[in-house]
Amino acid sequence: xxxxxxxxxxxxxxxxxxxxxxxxxxxxxxxxxxxxxxxxxxxxxxxxxxxxxxxxxxxxxxxxxxxxxxxxxxxxxxxxxxxxxxxxxxxxxxxxxxxxxxxxxxxxxxxxxxxxxxxxxxxxxxxxxxxxxxxxxxxxxxxxxxxxxxxxxxxxxxxxxxxxxxxxxxxxxxxxxxxxxxxxxxxxxxxx
Numbered sequence: 001x002x003x004x005x006x007x008x009x010x011x012x013x014x015x016x017x018x019x020x021x022x023x024x025x026x027x028x029x030x031x032x033x034x035x036x037x038x039x040x041x042x043x044x045x046x047x048x049x050x051x052x053x054x055x056x057x058x059x060x061x062x063x064x065x066x067x068x069x070x071x072x073x074x075x076x077x078x079x080x081x082x083x084x085x086x087x088x089x090x091x092x093x094x095x096x097x098x099x100x101x102x103x104x105x106x107x108x109x110x111x112x113x114x115x116x117x118x119x120x121x122x123x124x125x126x127x128x129x130x131x132x133x134x135x136x137x138x139x140x141x142x143x144x145x146x147x148x149x150x151x152x153x154x155x156x157x158x159x160x161x162x163x164x165x166x167x168x169x170x171x172x173x174x175x176x177x178x179x180x181x182x183x184x185x186x187x188x189x190x191x192x
Contacts, residue, residue, distance in 0.1 A: 027099055027102060027103070029106045029110075031103070032102070032103035032141075032145065033106070033107070033141060035141060035144055035145075038103060038145070041099065042096060042100070042148060045092055045095060045096045046155060048089065048092045049089070049092070049156075049158070052085070052159050052162045052163060053166070055088075056081065056085055056162070056163070056166045056167070059081040059084050060081045063077045063080045063081045063084070064077050078167070079169075082166070082167035082170040083170070083172075085163065085167075086163065086167070086172060086183075087179065089159060089182075090178060090179050090182045093152075093156060093182060094178070094182070096152060097152065100148050103145045103148075104142075104145050107138060107141050107145050110138050111138045111139065111142055114131055114138060115135065117131055118131050118135065156186060157186075171183065
């Protein structure tokens with residue numbers, strides 16, 4: 001059965017793979033201070049982890065189809081599919097870790113600046129109250145952003161468990177230093 005080039009293979013590409021026209025998102029301090037945007041951004045990046053079982057199934061099917069067409073790579077179909085998904089997972093984990101780490105630093109720095117400002121205020125009670133209110137709001141943001149570090153650990157562990165259940169014999173090649181670093185960190189349940 002011939003496939004049309006306009007229709008995505010194996011279902012929706014929005015779920016199967018990253019967007020073919022990815023949107024470049026510039027994370028700024030404003031992104032970190034707006035918890036709605038921050039959480040929406042992380043939600044988008046977590047989509048791969050949320051659909052890992054389906055992605056593994058589809059990846060296996062994709063590599064089986066390549067094998068039938070005679071365009072296979074090295075190793076078994078399962079190994080190729082696992083390597084492909086592992087690469088996506090590592091790239092996603094790395095981006096999310098960078099975003100969360102950046103926002104943790106931004107919010108912590110904002111709190112430090114407000115503490116210094118508060119310590120330097122002597123007389124104006126209104127300015128002092130306003131600064132204390134902003135500091136309280138920043139503390140709430142800080143707690144939310146720091147909580148994302150724990151959430152990341154839980155999500156990575158869940159994804160790793162699903163991955164290992166399907167790719168029991170997979171280990172990243174020694175030549176891929178970045179993938180090995182994440183693999184070792186995942187084995188010890190820490191962030192690299």
